[in-house]
Amino acid sequence: MASHDHDQALSGRPSPPTPQQSDQSDRHHGHGHGHGHGHGHEHEHEHEHGHEHGHGHGHSHSHRHGHIDGHDHKHEHGHAHAHAHTHASESACCSPGDLTASPKAPAFTDAELAGTTRNRYYIGGMDCPTEEALLRRRLTQESGVVALQFDLINRVMDVHHRLPDDAPLRAAIADTGMTAEPLADTSPPPAPMPAVSRSLRWRMAVAGVAAITAEVLAFAGWHEAGLPVIALSVAAMLLGGLPTLRKGWIALRSFTLNIHLLMSLAVIGAVVLGQWPEAAMVVWLFGLSEMIESLSLARARDAIRALSQLAPETAWVKTDTTTDGKSEGPHAGMNSGTAGGDPFTRIPVEQVRAGSILRVPPGERVPLDGQVLQGRSSLNEAALTGEAMPVDKAPGDRLLAGSVNGDGLLLMQVTSIKGQTLLDRMAQAVQQAQSQRAPSQAFIDRFARVYTPVVVLAALALAVLPPLLGFGDWHAWLYKGLVLLVIACPCALVISTPVTIVSGLAAAARRGILIKGGLYLEKMRQLRTLALDKTGTLTEGRPALVAVHSFDAALSEDDALHLAARLDAGSAHPLAQAIVAAQAERLRRPLAPVDHLQNQPGLGITGEMEGQAYALGNERLARQHATVEEPAQRAAEALQAQGHTLAWLLRGGRVIALLALADTPRPAAAPTLARLRAQGLDLVMLSGDHRASAEAMATRLGLPTQAVQAPLLPQDKLDAVAALAARGPVGMVGDGVNDAPAMARADVAIAMGAAGSATALETADVALMGDDLTQLPVLIDLSHRTARVLTQNIVLALGLKVVVAGLTLAGLGSLWLAVLADAGASLLVVLNGLRLLRDQRPS
Structure with missing residues (x-):
């Protein structure tokens, strides 16, 4: 993934990748699909347009803020003080998709909060709106108080003010008969006392x-x-x-x-x-x-609290030393406490650092996010993704905190410490x-x-x-x-x-559906249209090469595949990877570098090999850089009618080969779409693919051809969603990363497979943690x-x-x-x- 994921950690909408990031992560974006960044989604160069629409943060959540999120930011930068930080007006480009700074969830403006200090308090006696109204009335009488926010379920109150210290605030709270306990920005509320003593x-x-x-x-x-x-x-x-x-x-x-x-x-x-x-x-x-x-x-x-308590409080950490006697790992040298010299010791998860080696015995929960180093097992991830079937794990696979290990012993390396795991972010988002x-x-x-x-x-x-x-x-x-x-x-x-509302949010979270607020829970039932991206959402997103057609008598199909693979080498685009993988499986030839390799946004890629100019991309690229002759046109129409996606290989202004790739629809896609239609939703499939290919896939999914909008560039997708929104509330289902402009325009943005993407979890209005389309009707029913x-x-x-x-x-x-x-x-x-x-x- 591009490095911008972390900067968006708590924004309400994705920041589209910059051209530089896109070039580094994916040099080839053609084939009528655009870049996928490894997600297998069909998006044509979202980055080309994304930043022009202003859907990302213009800052990286530094210590000084010019906006308010209406909830607690999980600041990664740390604070020099216990529970206050300063808001400044310098970051005026707050994302319109912020959880509360967006038009969808209005909050205080940058100008209103410029120069204010934010204090968080745990109010033990605050249980219902009666206490909230009393506190609000009393605190708004204090000069210097600018804004108040209340979390009744967790008994937390945020005060934004321009006072030299918070002594007047605590005195005002005490005047209402309640006590205030200061909280740091990232601190969860203290464990509550029994509801009734x-x-x-x-x-x-x-x-x-x-x-x-x-x-x-x-x-x-x-x-x-x-x-x-x-x-x-x-x-x-x-x-x-x-x-x-x-x-x-x-x-x-x-x-x-x-x-x-x-x-x-x-x-x-x-x-x-x-x-x-x-x-x-x-x-x-x-x-x-x-x-x-x-x-x-x-x-x-x-x-709500049960979410964050799914992960164990302790972990088995490796503490042995290397052969040269030096400490190995952040916890090396700790006494294992076992007579047999067991190199693993159980310690609180708060003390485990990134990079530590953990042991996960059979039947125990994974304590932190990480990667499998040794062992194989099946893990139950239902608590996070809502998927009841166990997931097989092998070395190199990702492990999620809170998932339950099956019957295999695993060694893992920690990638996310306590407070930064997917489970922690889910719990924070629900709170x-x-x-x-x-x-x-x-x-x-x-x-x-x-x-x-x-x-x-x-x-x-x-x-x-x-x-x-x-x-x-x-x-x-x-x-x-x-x-x-x-x-x-x-x-x-x-x-x-x-x-x-809280019960509805918690019920959704138990099924692996993360809803970013009651606003979106209520909006789901009001949706009139649901727009779905084709590749990776309605299809598996794992295309495979099915045919190569050469139109040059001197060029064999194998040679055409090898040339295309050379152009595609290094690209993260799923179609490009499919071509490279097919070459490696069939031919196993080395891929020599290409000279003057240049990405053509929304079209494909160009370069020079052996002194000749080549290009590989979609039909638009072919018609711009070459003359499409009758044999190539007939072959293309026949392949597209079968639902295949085409990559056009050009040399010197001629189409010399067509590479046909096919994706398969998700097994649950057709029945899920039928159920959504039965719930009264109009469905629209958005695709950057050729229209004939998109219509063939729609037919397999049971969608009428008039529900297909293709071929679409990123700007076209944005315009399509805007047109749908003019007819009534519209939801957009995509990967939450590459669909940035179109999803930001929708009334509700729904990200698929958010458990595999930190950005998707934080940026969408609704995140389906599992890569499971069947959760969509469940979400509508819950609303x-x-x-x-x-x-x-x-x-x-x-x-x-x-x-x-x-x-x-x-x-x-x-x-x-x-x-x-x-x-x-x-x-x-x-x-x-x-x-x-x-x-x-x-x-």
């Missing part, structure tokens, strides 16, 4: 007994203002209600209208009206609902994705900001206007107003969306299921409130019923959202 469980149990007993006594005829009932009610409120009342006081001080303030007002109002058992039940039921909510959120949080606000979540938040004040005003009017107008006594209407006050809380409505769950939750949360409001107006409602309905709605929507986690990874 043992002492809280006991307090809530005793409070529940006291509250229920007080209610029973009241129903049994005891006076609600009697000493036993009051004593039990006060005990319930002290044991189970003090946190709520304290948060309500903080909300009142900061003029924040949230659930804690509403509940506190309801409790105080009930006490003033002499409804002591009701006040106790309100406090206890609300505390119980918060406890259950914390447990449910912990489950969603654990589903960053769930912190982004999906469109549905933004809508619900806007709705809640209107809903709560309106219902509070309605409750106030209900409590005051009827008695003023002579429609009853104050006691009854004040009580109804308190019930409506409790109904005003939108907690169930607001909490349902993030839990559902539709997520939307259905979100709709169910909204109807459930609002429906219960409407029912309780109706009962209240009819004189049948009560405070504890309102709280029970709110608590029940919160619990039901969270559990309903967690249903998506039932989508287990393949066994």
Whole structure:
């Protein structure tokens, strides 16, 4: 791969390779396909156009940033301080595909963040949007605070500010009743404490007994203002209600209208009206609902954390010495701790360095990414790619952290240390994705900001206007107003969306589908058209030479193949490699160097051999550099009708030979495309190949010929996607590297086989870790299921409130019923959202 992969490590869109990089990695880009960079994809010189569209980063994520990603950058450069870094305006060319800096996920602009400092905090008490709103309101009052970002699932908050230090920030956070623990940029949030402590469980149990007993006594005829009932009610409120009342006081001080303030007002109002058992039940039921909510959120949080915990915490590292007595490897000289002098010792994976030699016994998980040095085995990579079938590994093959070794003993060399493995990057990407606000979540938040004040005003009017107008006594209407006050809380409505989105993201990750945020999870069901690259996406991407036709009586087919192989030697293009491999297998002749070798972008390659000018490339090259005679034209049409891809060999302005290459469709391609069409998607196949060849392949895949767009140059592919986007939302499926311009133009960019490409994992909106087309319908299904769950939750949360409001107006409602309905709605929507986690990874 070209060296630009690392610089894009956390961008949201690929930076197309520069011409220099392309020339170094692939000198031959013709045959109507363009460069593949070893991926076997059919892309004609994406680099020729890519940089003109500005889809890459103009910087390499240095210490000073002029943009914000809306998530934590995994900075490879290190920091000289614990948890802050400076943003500057000098890098003004932020990629439009950044996870949050893109038009697809709007964030703060470079100008807004110029010169700011970013601090990250772990907020232990931040569980739901109520705490987020309280923190947001309090911190935005501080002069110098520019932007805030919240990751509720991991309880992490980012603050971008222009303050000399963060002391005012920590004081403001403490003012909300919460504590802040500073985090370094690359540090994961600390392991969470139990969602519900043992002492809280006991307090809530005793409070529940006291509250229920007080209610029973009241129903049994005891006076609600009697000493036993009051004593039990006060005990319930002290044991189970003090946190709520304290948060309500903080909300009142900061003029924040949230659930804690509403509940506190309801409790105080009930006490003033002499409804002591009701006040106790309100406090206890609300505390119980918060406890259950914390447990449910912990489950969603654990589903995300489980990704990063698939790899073992220790590794067997080789620690012996070389024959000259010098230390061998970074851990040489360490005591193995075994009496038999075992050269391997088990150490924490955090201490393992790149280049270390590890032993992976049968049945154990691979601790870090690396390469097999010795041994053969089959490994289960389902946790990363979603592929249930074991994958055979031999010396030289890549090993992925978290995969399970079969029955063979392996020695491997580490290529990625802890924090940089594919598994770590997947976990980080999912954590960053769930912190982004999906469109549905933004809508619900806007709705809640209107809903709560309106219902509070309605409750106030209900409590005051009827008695003023002579429609009853104050006691009854004040009580109804308190019930409506409790109904005003939108907690169930607001909490349902993030839990559902996170569950959907985690369910996808378990199947080897990495979605870069709720935005793209929701967009998948909205797609009208899906554009798919042909070679390497719909086909195997491993072309083979099937025929050579010579049109020069003095040139044998073998000689034509040898000439073509000389021109193609050194190229990483899959067609070029197929020609070189065929020559090596059939002829085994040495390949002499070619003089004046020159790449012709989008066409092919030219050079001189034995003083004569030669060219090898696609039909465009042939028609530009030679006269295509009738025999060559007839042969080309016949071969293209069979679905073959052609390489035209030219000498001195004449076509002297045609080399026919063929690719095979993926076995699952045809049924997968049929399923996608059944899901209502219009499918389009994009190809740089000759139209006849592309149509022949489309016929084998069950696609109509009108669904084929060929032949296309990179700019043509970009224009094709833009035209499709004008008809409705469009997704683009490619390799995530060479499809840069076209994928950047699509509403959702989907990369295939991302487990084999670090760039693809980081650059696409959706990354299919396995090279498996069948995941596409699964992804569409998951998007539709997520939307259905979100709709169910909204109807459930609002429906219960409407029912309780109706009962209240009819004189049948009560405070504890309102709280029970709110608590029940919160619990039901969270559990309903967690249903998506039932989508287990393949066994």
